[in-house]
Amino acid sequence: MTLKALSFATWALVALTLPATTLAAPRPKSPWVQKYGHPWGKSHQKREVDTETLPYVPVTAPLPNVFQELSTSEAVSVTGFLHQQSELNLTAAENATSWDNIILLVEFLQPNKSDTLPFLTGETAQPPTRNAKATIMFRATEEPYIQEFLVGPLPVVDGLTTIEPLDYVFNKGKGIQRVYDADDDKVREYSQEISGEIEDILLDLFNGTASGKETDSMYTWGIDPLWHENGLVVTWQQYWNAPTDVFDSGTHLPLGLYFKLDITGRDPEQWSLLGWYYNGIFYETTEAFRAAWSSAGFEKLGPNVDNPRSHTDWTGEVLELDENTGPVAIQPGSPRYKVDTKEKYVEWMDFSFYISFSRDTGVALHNIKFRGERIVYELSLQEALAHYASSDPMQSGISYLDSYYGFGPYTFELASGFDCPTYSTFLNTSFFVEETTQTHPNSICLFEFEKDYPIQRHSTTTYLSITKNIMFILRSVATIGNYDYQFSYEFYQDGAIKIIVRASGYIQAAYWAHNGDYGFKINENLSGSMHDHVLNFKLDMDVEGTANSLIKTEFVPTTEVYPWANGIPRNTMKLEKTFIDNEDDGKINWAANSAATYTVVNKDSKNEFGEYRGWKITPAIGPIVHNTAIDSTNVGKSIGWATHHLYAVQHKDTEPRSAHAYNSLNVNDPVVDFNKFFDGESLDQEDIVLYFNLGTHHVPDTGDLPNTVFTSAQSGIAIIPQNYLLMDASRATRQQVRINYDSGNVSLETFGVVPPTGQFDVSKTSADLSKYIGDVVVRKFPYDPDNWYYDGDE
Numbered sequence: 001m002t003l004k005a006l007s008f009a010t011w012a013l014v015a016l017t018l019p020a021t022t023l024a025a026p027r028p029k030s031p032w033v034q035k036y037g038h039p040w041g042k043s044h045q046k047r048e049v050d051t052e053t054l055p056y057v058p059v060t061a062p063l064p065n066v067f068q069e070l071s072t073s074e075a076v077s078v079t080g081f082l083h084q085q086s087e088l089n090l091t092a093a094e095n096a097t098s099w100d101n102i103i104l105l106v107e108f109l110q111p112n113k114s115d116t117l118p119f120l121t122g123e124t125a126q127p128p129t130r131n132a133k134a135t136i137m138f139r140a141t142e143e144p145y146i147q148e149f150l151v152g153p154l155p156v157v158d159g160l161t162t163i164e165p166l167d168y169v170f171n172k173g174k175g176i177q178r179v180y181d182a183d184d185d186k187v188r189e190y191s192q193e194i195s196g197e198i199e200d201i202l203l204d205l206f207n208g209t210a211s212g213k214e215t216d217s218m219y220t221w222g223i224d225p226l227w228h229e230n231g232l233v234v235t236w237q238q239y240w241n242a243p244t245d246v247f248d249s250g251t252h253l254p255l256g257l258y259f260k261l262d263i264t265g266r267d268p269e270q271w272s273l274l275g276w277y278y279n280g281i282f283y284e285t286t287e288a289f290r291a292a293w294s295s296a297g298f299e300k301l302g303p304n305v306d307n308p309r310s311h312t313d314w315t316g317e318v319l320e321l322d323e324n325t326g327p328v329a330i331q332p333g334s335p336r337y338k339v340d341t342k343e344k345y346v347e348w349m350d351f352s353f354y355i356s357f358s359r360d361t362g363v364a365l366h367n368i369k370f371r372g373e374r375i376v377y378e379l380s381l382q383e384a385l386a387h388y389a390s391s392d393p394m395q396s397g398i399s400y401l402d403s404y405y406g407f408g409p410y411t412f413e414l415a416s417g418f419d420c421p422t423y424s425t426f427l428n429t430s431f432f433v434e435e436t437t438q439t440h441p442n443s444i445c446l447f448e449f450e451k452d453y454p455i456q457r458h459s460t461t462t463y464l465s466i467t468k469n470i471m472f473i474l475r476s477v478a479t480i481g482n483y484d485y486q487f488s489y490e491f492y493q494d495g496a497i498k499i500i501v502r503a504s505g506y507i508q509a510a511y512w513a514h515n516g517d518y519g520f521k522i523n524e525n526l527s528g529s530m531h532d533h534v535l536n537f538k539l540d541m542d543v544e545g546t547a548n549s550l551i552k553t554e555f556v557p558t559t560e561v562y563p564w565a566n567g568i569p570r571n572t573m574k575l576e577k578t579f580i581d582n583e584d585d586g587k588i589n590w591a592a593n594s595a596a597t598y599t600v601v602n603k604d605s606k607n608e609f610g611e612y613r614g615w616k617i618t619p620a621i622g623p624i625v626h627n628t629a630i631d632s633t634n635v636g637k638s639i640g641w642a643t644h645h646l647y648a649v650q651h652k653d654t655e656p657r658s659a660h661a662y663n664s665l666n667v668n669d670p671v672v673d674f675n676k677f678f679d680g681e682s683l684d685q686e687d688i689v690l691y692f693n694l695g696t697h698h699v700p701d702t703g704d705l706p707n708t709v710f711t712s713a714q715s716g717i718a719i720i721p722q723n724y725l726l727m728d729a730s731r732a733t734r735q736q737v738r739i740n741y742d743s744g745n746v747s748l749e750t751f752g753v754v755p756p757t758g759q760f761d762v763s764k765t766s767a768d769l770s771k772y773i774g775d776v777v778v779r780k781f782p783y784d785p786d787n788w789y790y791d792g793d794e
Helices: 072-083 113-120 184-197 199-206 286-293 636-642
Strands: 102-109 131-138 145-152 162-165 176-178 218-222 227-229 232-241 254-262 272-278 281-283 337-340 345-348 351-358 362-370 373-388 399-401 425-433 436-450 456-459 463-467 470-480 483-491 497-505 521-523 531-541 549-560 570-579 596-606 612-621 646-650 688-698 714-722 736-740 747-749 776-780
Touching (some): 072 102, 072 145, 102 145, 102 351, 184 199, 184 218, 184 232, 184 254, 199 232, 199 254, 272 286, 281 286, 337 436, 373 483, 531 636, 531 714, 688 714
Antiparallel strands (some): 102 131, 145 176, 218 232, 227 232, 254 272, 337 345, 345 351, 362 373, 373 399, 373 531, 425 436, 436 470, 456 463, 470 483, 483 497, 497 714, 531 688, 549 570, 596 612, 612 714, 646 688, 736 747
């Protein structure tokens, strides 16, 4: 176990099998990302870690982390156990073809809350049983499908560990989803064949080819998810220019030609071309398109080509004094938070929590306590939607559901000194890819940070009272293709918790022709392509236990006649307090004018003034959005969680997540349909789970070139104590001062805090980024039936 780069326990076994292409599709949603393909090649080397000084105070967690992902030995033993099950007919991933059954994923199956709470509360000393979730892709069939299985208990023991279908967490009734793109490599080859048939047209229009040759300068890339039309499986493909420099600018280079394919079934001989679309005109056949192209008056649209406006390096005029180093954050004294690296447990001031990590959604927080009382059982990302719109069939057909690609595999190494201060504690995340353990070093950071404003301030003619606003942050960044999502969980001294998402990276642009109603023109032939980002989070709060209610507190206008007003009506306002009694009212939009908040309370727990003790949830930063499109054709029943800002449902062990990674494979028959959560059940003194959305309505403009910036793309929500304590919790910090200056005599009350002294080595504020590697392969164990642990030391 390293210190500065602390190993996060291995959590998943993912088998990725598609062959690499001659010319890869754009990195944002390239085939290897979408279709279990190969990652972009890079060298791998081990990192040398400085272990001289710990950036945290070591602590022993009060309980084992029952949410923690699988260990290496658990994952390997489950993999071996699966290969022993002859009925699965599995092939080792490295030897598999598109007609072989493979293991896609082996990871920890989170225990049911009903099994976990007795252990957390001390009612039992026995932790919940550990089980694995195994995702198998059955491809040795004309109708390939993905199915999930429960394997347990762990560790694997002959005669004790069993395998059974994992169905109870899916309201579809079974954990099975049909796969309609199991032969995506063949679709790519078919697209290249079609492109070869019009190579003369492509050369004339775009001065390039996309026929699968080494000399190709273009490629095709299709819609996501696939369409189902009149019993056919349909895809639209668009031509894109390839970047000519090192920069990831492919999504800025769309070309205005599209073609439609019927890819129903697994036999490419039965597939067909359904038409071409160019400059607002649909052509049913290649012959019709060719005839139009060769006719007089055919309008030829200009291409988008790689250019410096899509490159992220420094450019422009020199800013005065910009060569000087800017202000930096330092940690002048000893660390002020504690970490148990083995159990992934953290303590800071009044807060404590556990961390877990998963393939689908990345980081999750569990058993968050404030002053020793659990307030949150689970806080976790559920899904992220990027829903585009356009007059062209490509952008019109794009509605990414990002947990399909997974936030875990793309939670890459953070840049110390840029993503997080250099004094942060960095944690690694690890997972299995193609039967190797792939580690993303330094991909989670923990740090304290002083905000640029105090948390409290008041001055009079005789004194000034002021308190530093020091917060604690857990941060990760997941680069899902073109977008880098920064997730920050911020803890404050007044008890508030903020969940903030920011987005940067390359926009996925559209070709400009006929798209004036769907975006700004941001380059000669480029449209900014409007889209919605909606990210759904689960917030399972437990306030004074699990018997909770949800109360709405709203500012409402009113006209009142008061006893002292001489009968004269007064137009004013008052508070209106109402309980959300059942799930029928559990789909909520934030009130206009920010007039309402929602608070989780326990009706049996009041403070000494008779007010309910609770925690309110309220927008904190940036826009809070839901999806704009109503009954979206692209995503059907798979985004029931994206139609409102906030949801309240009764907790069920059978409803652990609002979405599923494979919902996008069949959007009208998803394995998890969130709308089915709402069946009119009571929310009065029940175990309530909230789901909230963050995001933005994004209409990219020229300021999004080359990249969208975090300052304009951020969204956040706050969880804040309401009547929970008898006064502001931040009074407990000694990082404050009272300046008494009556009659010119100044005295200070510093509450025992001694200012730091001595010298600080400012070179420590600059990280050695020459060692940045992104990820590293640390072990390999191709499945060997005679030796599960081949080259697989824990």
